Amino acid sequence: MDSVFVIGPFVLPYALLLVFAAVAFSLFVGRRSGRKEGVEVESVLWRTLLVGVVVARLAFVWEFRSAYFMSPLDVLDIRDGGWSATAGFVGAWLFALSQHGGLPALRRPLQFALLTGSVIWLVGSMILSTRPDTGQELPELSFASLDGTMVPLAQFKGQPTVVNLWATWCPPCVREMPVLLQAQIDYPGVNFVFVNQRESVDKVDAWLKARKLPLRNMLLDTNGQTAAAFKQRALPMTLFFDAKGRLVSTRIGELSFATLTERLDALRR
Numbered sequence: 580m581d582s583v584f585v586i587g588p589f590v591l592p593y594a595l596l597l598v599f600a601a602v603a604f605s606l607f608v609g610r611r612s613g614r615k616e617g618v619e620v621e622s623v624l625w626r627t628l629l630v631g632v633v634v635a636r637l638a639f640v641w642e643f644r645s646a647y648f649m650s651p652l653d654v655l656d657i658r659d660g661g662w663s664a665t666a667g668f669v670g671a672w673l674f675a676l677s678q679h680g681g682l683p684a685l686r687r688p689l690q691f692a693l694l695t696g697s698v699i700w701l702v703g704s705m706i707l708s709t710r711p712d713t714g715q716e717l718p719e720l721s722f723a724s725l726d727g728t729m730v731p732l733a734q735f736k737g738q739p740t741v742v743n744l745w746a747t748w749c750p751p752c753v754r755e756m757p758v759l760l761q762a763q764i765d766y767p768g769v770n771f772v773f774v775n776q777r778e779s780v781d782k783v784d785a786w787l788k789a790r791k792l793p794l795r796n797m798l799l800d801t802n803g804q805t806a807a808a809f810k811q812r813a814l815p816m817t818l819f820f821d822a823k824g825r826l827v828s829t830r831i832g833e834l835s836f837a838t839l840t841e842r843l844d845a846l847r848r
Contacts, residue, residue: 597703601696602628609692616684623678623685624692630674635667639837646836658751659835664704668697717742717824718808722774722798725784730798732772732805736824739846740770744805744816746778747786751833752815756792758836763795766843772796774805776814819846 606624613620639661640647640654647654675693678685717740721731732742743759745752763771773794775783780799787794806812809829817830819842827846830838 593707594704597700597707600703601699604699605692605696608695609688612688612691613685616688618682618684618688620685620688620692623675623689627671627675627678627693631667631671632662634670635662635664638663638666638670639841643837643840646840649836653835653837656835658833659838660830660832661835661838661841664700668700672697715809715826717820718805720800720804720808722800723780725780725787725797725799727780730796733824735770735772735796735820737822738768738770739822739843740772740820740824741843741846742772742774742805742818742820744774744776744800744814744818746776746814747782749814755815755833755835756790756794758834758839760792760794761836762839762843769843769846770796772798774798774800776800776806777803817842819843821846 606621609620609624636654636657642663643661653659672693675689678689717732717736719731719733721729724730741759741762745756747753759771759773762769771794773796775798777800779801783797783799787797800806806816809816809818809826811829811831813831815831815833817834818826819828819830821827828842830842834842
C-alpha cells in the first residue's frame with residue numbers, strides 16, 4: 580500500500596521514508612562499527628546500496644518484460660515504482676559478502692550495518708502492511724457521469740475494480756491515461772472507474788475528445804469526496820478493490836504498463 584506522509588505541498592510515500600531510514604541507520608552503525616575495527620565501511624555500503632537498487636529494478640523488469648517490450652524506454656523511468664525487494668536484498672547481501680575477502684576486519688561492521696538496515700526495512704514493511712487503510716470498502720458515494728447520470732461506486736462490486744483519481748492539470752495523470760485505457764481493453768473482467776477531481780463536465784469532456792480517449796466509467800467528483808474518504812490528497816491516486824469491494828492496495832503516482840500489470844495480477848489472484 581502506497582500510504583503517504585504529507586508535509587505542506589510535499590507528498591512522500593511511507594515506503595520511501597522507510598528506505599531512507601534503513602539506509603541512514605545502516606550508515607550510522609557501519610561507521611561506528613568500522614571505527615572500532617579501524618576500517619572505513621561507508622564507501623562499501625554505498626556501492627552495496629547501488630547494487631541492490633540495480634538488481635531490484637532489473638529483476639522487476641525481467642518479471643514483467645512483456646510490458647516493457649511495448650515501451651522499452653520505461654525501463655529507465657523509475658518513477659513507476661517497479662522494484663523487486665527480495666531480489667534487491669539478495670543482490671545487496673551477496674555483493675557485500677564478496678567485498679571483505681581481502682580485509683577480514685571489514686566483515687563484522689559490514690554485516691552489522693546490513694543487518695540493521697534489513698531489520699528496519701522488514702519490520703517497517705510489516706507495520707505498513709497492517710495499516711488500517713487496507714480493507715476499506717468502496718465508499719457509499721455517487722457521482723455524475725459525463726451524460727449527467729448519477730452512478731454509485733458501490734455498483735461496481737462483484738468484479739475487481741480499479742478506481743483512478745485524476746485531473747486534467749496533473750501531468751502524471753495525463754501520461755498514464757493511455758496505459759489505463761489499454762488496460763480497460765485488455766482486462767474486460769476488471770472495472771476501471773475514472774473519478775475526475777474538482778473539474779467541470781465541459782472541461783473534462785473537451786479534454787477527452789481532444790485526446791481521443793474513449794474511457795468508460797468517467798465520473799465527476801466536483802468536491803473531492805473520494806480523496807477525502809481515503810485521506811489522500813496526491814494525484815494521481817489509483818485504488819485497487821477486490822470483487823467484494825474491499826481495498827487491496829493503493830498506488831500514489833504514475834503507473835506504467837508493468838506496474839499496473841503487477842497490481843492487476845495480484846488483484847485477480
